[in-house]
Amino acid sequence: MTPSVPNRETTDYLESRIRAVGLRPTRQRLALAGLLFQAGHRHVTAEKLHGEAMKRGIRVSLATIYNTLHQFTAAGLLREVVVDTDRSYFDTNMERHHHFFHEDTGLLEDIPSSELELKNLPPLPEGSEISSIDVVIRLSGTRKLPL
Amino acid sequence: MTPSVPNRETTDYLESRIRAVGLRPTRQRLALAGLLFQAGHRHVTAEKLHGEAMKRGIRVSLATIYNTLHQFTAAGLLREVVVDTDRSYFDTNMERHHHFFHEDTGLLEDIPSSELELKNLPPLPEGSEISSIDVVIRLSGTRKLPL
DNA sequence: TCAATATATTAGAATAATTCTAAAAAGGCT
DNA sequence: AGCCTTTTTAGAATTATTCTAATATATTGA
Ligand SMILES: [Mn+2]
Ligand SMILES: [Mn+2]
Ligand SMILES: [Zn+2]
Ligand SMILES: [Zn+2]
Numbered sequence: 001m002t003p004s005v006p007n008r009e010t011t012d013y014l015e016s017r018i019r020a021v022g023l024r025p026t027r028q029r030l031a032l033a034g035l036l037f038q039a040g041h042r043h044v045t046a047e048k049l050h051g052e053a054m055k056r057g058i059r060v061s062l063a064t065i066y067n068t069l070h071q072f073t074a075a076g077l078l079r080e081v082v083v084d085t086d087r088s089y090f091d092t093n094m095e096r097h098h099h100f101f102h103e104d105t106g107l108l109e110d111i112p113s114s115e116l117e118l119k120n121l122p123p124l125p126e127g128s129e130i131s132s133i134d135v136v137i138r139l140s141g142t143r144k145l146p147l
Numbered sequence: 148m149t150p151s152v153p154n155r156e157t158t159d160y161l162e163s164r165i166r167a168v169g170l171r172p173t174r175q176r177l178a179l180a181g182l183l184f185q186a187g188h189r190h191v192t193a194e195k196l197h198g199e200a201m202k203r204g205i206r207v208s209l210a211t212i213y214n215t216l217h218q219f220t221a222a223g224l225l226r227e228v229v230v231d232t233d234r235s236y237f238d239t240n241m242e243r244h245h246h247f248f249h250e251d252t253g254l255l256e257d258i259p260s261s262e263l264e265l266k267n268l269p270p271l272p273e274g275s276e277i278s279s280i281d282v283v284i285r286l287s288g289t290r291k292l293p294l
Numbered sequence: 295t296c297a298a299t300a301t302a303t304t305a306g307a308a309t310a311a312t313t314c315t316a317a318a319a320a321g322g323c324t
Numbered sequence: 325a326g327c328c329t330t331t332t333t334a335g336a337a338t339t340a341t342t343c344t345a346a347t348a349t350a351t352t353g354a
Contacts, residue, residue: 023301024300024301024302024349024350025350026301026302026303026349026350027349028303029302045340046340047340060303061303061304061305062304063303063304063305063306063341063342063343064302064303064304066340066341066342067302067303080232082229082230082231082232082283083229084229084232085227085229085231085232085234085235085311085312086232086311086312086339086340087340088232088340100271100272100275102272102275103278109272111269115267115269116265116266116267116268117265117266117267118264118265118266118282119264119265119266120262120263120264121263121284122258122262122263124247124284124286125247125249125256125286127288127291128249128287128288129286129287129289130284130285130286130287131250131285131287132284133282133283133284133285134281134283134284134285135265135280135281135282136280136283137268137277137279137280137281138277138278138280139272139275139276139277139278140275140277140278141274141275142274142275170330170331171320171321171322171329171330171331172321173320173321173330173331173332174320175332176331192311193311193312207332207333208332208333208334209312209333210312210313210314210332210333210334211332213311213312213313214332232340232341233310233311233341234311235311235312296352296354297352297353297354298351298352298353298354299350299351299352300349300351300352301348301349301350301351302347302349302350303346303347303348303349304344304345304346304347304348305345305346305347306343306344306345307342307343307344307345308342308343308344309340309342309343310339310340310341310342311338311339311340311341312337312338312339312340313336313337313338313339314335314336314337315333315334315335315336315337316333316334316335317333318331318332318334319330319331319333320329320330320331321329321330321331322327322328322329323326323327323328323329324325324327
């Protein structure tokens, strides 16, 4: 039996992904890749990821968190989602999709692009091409029960 | 002849809009309202608006620019558009519409909502309601001629 | 296995947008 | 005018992020 589906649980898998994009698989990058890629798709901020790393006893500086998030983004392992003016969100889901943004909690939730289609794209301004189309549905919580 | 359409050129018009939302029509607010509302719809950042004010000899502090933009936004005269992580954009167009964002220049361009329809909205998460739906088409410039 | 070299990490300083503070100025009302 | 409220503002503070330049780690190939 030759496994054709990579086992995402292994360190080898993470190491090969990192090597594949031309980066050295350092302790920090492997650990962060573990947090990012081993538990389904995620939306994280730098601070949140740093907090998680600390909690698991991984010692990484915040500078490295930023470096890594940006390197992974440049490498196509992550994308950045702009939903909040004062915090950057990074998304491990590289498929085309959109987002619910819970304004009260800061939670980002995926909307598969199959569930939300754009009808007729307007003509683009001369001499420009689409880099991405971002749909964000901002949600405000409704109290279930009156206060 | 009783004019039923307000003349947006007059200071009285601006003054009444400002009063209408419960704010005092100060020198600064009138001047900024002039820049914002007397020349068609606009998308401005705090710095840009401040720069324009200076250029026209209006002395306003940056703190007042921020105060005013936020007060106008809270009052429903402006809306904030989140397209850039490190700069806030304010939009004088309060109709439902979407945006082209020129990533190279920082220019925001309106897309009337008639030109871009959303097909089928996905079901909302339990206990939440839509605050807004923001569609941003990010554009990268294409060189007209090869370098 | 061991330098030699290239890359990565990090503490701490620097930056930049924005917010805060609290004191002075202006607006509104009688 | 006089009184009270709202606004403006300079400058300090805050916060996310980036930069610097010194140290540490990874890779290569003899
Ligand atoms: Mn900010
Ligand atoms: Mn920022
Ligand atoms: Zn996502
Ligand atoms: Zn607009």
